[in-house]
Amino acid sequence: MTPAIETISLSRRYGRMIALDQLNLRVERGSIYGFIGPNGAGKTTTLRLLAGLLEPSSGEIRLSGQRLVPGSGQRLVGYMPDFFGVYDDLRVWEYLDFFARCYGIPSDRRSRTVDELLSLVDLSSKRTAYVQTLSRGMQQRLCLAHALVHNPPVLLLDEPASGLDPRARVELRELLRTLREMDKTVVLSSHILSELAEICTEIGIIESGKMVISGPVDEVRRQLQGGAQLRIRVLHSVEQAEIVLRGLVGTASETLPHLRNVRLAPTEERTLIIELDEADETLQTRLLHYLIGQGLAISEFRAQAENLEELFLRLTAGE
Numbered sequence: 632m633t634p635a636i637e638t639i640s641l642s643r644r645y646g647r648m649i650a651l652d653q654l655n656l657r658v659e660r661g662s663i664y665g666f667i668g669p670n671g672a673g674k675t676t677t678l679r680l681l682a683g684l685l686e687p688s689s690g691e692i693r694l695s696g697q698r699l700v701p702g703s704g705q706r707l708v709g710y711m712p713d714f715f716g717v718y719d720d721l722r723v724w725e726y727l728d729f730f731a732r733c734y735g736i737p738s739d740r741r742s743r744t745v746d747e748l749l750s751l752v753d754l755s756s757k758r759t760a761y762v763q764t765l766s767r768g769m770q771q772r773l774c775l776a777h778a779l780v781h782n783p784p785v786l787l788l789d790e791p792a793s794g795l796d797p798r799a800r801v802e803l804r805e806l807l808r809t810l811r812e813m814d815k816t817v818v819l820s821s822h823i824l825s826e827l828a829e830i831c832t833e834i835g836i837i838e839s840g841k842m843v844i845s846g847p848v849d850e851v852r853r854q855l856q857g858g859a860q861l862r863i864r865v866l867h868s869v870e871q872a873e874i875v876l877r878g879l880v881g882t883a884s885e886t887l888p889h890l891r892n893v894r895l896a897p898t899e900e901r902t903l904i905i906e907l908d909e910a911d912e913t914l915q916t917r918l919l920h921y922l923i924g925q926g927l928a929i930s931e932f933r934a935q936a937e938n939l940e941e942l943f944l945r946l947t948a949g950e
């Protein structure tokens with residue numbers, strides 16, 4: 632299927648500085664794509680290029696297979712910048728009505744469009760409030776409604792979760808789900824991976840203008856992690872469990888998983904963290920049998936996902 636967004640060797644310089652270096656991005660239609668990278672990685676530059684607000688130094692952008700030429704992107708994408716401009720003395724409905732006029736929506740449809748958008752972003756009750764009196768989360772939602780005024784198939788959201796409290800984040804997540812059900816393709820950026828891992832269907836990690844890794848969240852996790860982790864808690868002597876498990880590290884066994892490392896959990900009592908070469912459930916079950924056979928009283932035995940945030944930091948620290 633033709634992807635909603637594709638970039639081919641997309642580069643952008645500011646003077647002599649290369650902000651984006653031969654980026655190949657592919658975003659399938661209907662996905663929620665999380666674009667993650669530390670400050671200055673090139674996220675905003677990419678989103679502005681995709682929105683047609685910046686011109687590439689070289690390379691190509693295709694939206695639904697069509698090459699993006701200057702000025703052609705505005706109808707295909709909705710762009711939400713990472714800051715909200717100040718709009719003094721403008722009420723919420725007037726703000727949206729203004730942008731609906733800019734997009735040439737005729738007056739008989741404008742009022743309905745504004746009402747539908749306010750309902751979508753749950754701001755109907757704030758219809759006549761002044762924009763500057765809205766909370767940060769409400770302003771974000773209004774900004775999102777603005778990006779949706781012309782009903783674009785693609786939405787580009789720069790740091791939509793920044794500065795939101797936990798409740799506002801949950802609301803944002805719900806809103807993104809609704810947009811997905813409406814068959815929109817959404818790209819959103821953040822420098823905090825955990826903000827996006829739960830929301831997104833796919834993620835791409837960018838650093839110094841280059842894509843480091845990209846794909847479905849679980850696949851990226853697997854690639855970064857390159858194995859599995861087990862958390863084992865014992866009822867009595869953790870020292871005995873540690874000896875038994877350490878005895879297995881590095882040994883070549885056909886029937887047990889290959890153990891890379893065994894360490895005590897830093898914050899939990901009588902608990903060990905085991906790093907394995909592979910995430911094979913059958914082998915893990917055999918390990919449990921083996922440990923019980925060694926007389927260990929196991930009170931907890933579970934696979935745990937390594938914190939994606941730590942993996943990300945390790946990756947972007949160049950380790």
Ligand SMILES: Nc1ncnc2c1ncn2[C@@H]1O[C@H](COP(=O)(O)OP(=O)(O)OP(=O)(O)O)[C@@H](O)[C@H]1O
Nearest residue numbers: 645648650668669670671672673674675676677822
């Ligand atoms: N207008 C500009 N002129 C010169 N350099 C720029 C300009 N805009 C961005 N840059 C530089 O390009 C690089 C990428 O910036 P960009 O804003 O795309 O990164 P980002 O990943 O969005 O960062 P942040 O998370 O801090 O918003 C940075 O080194 C930045 O300093």
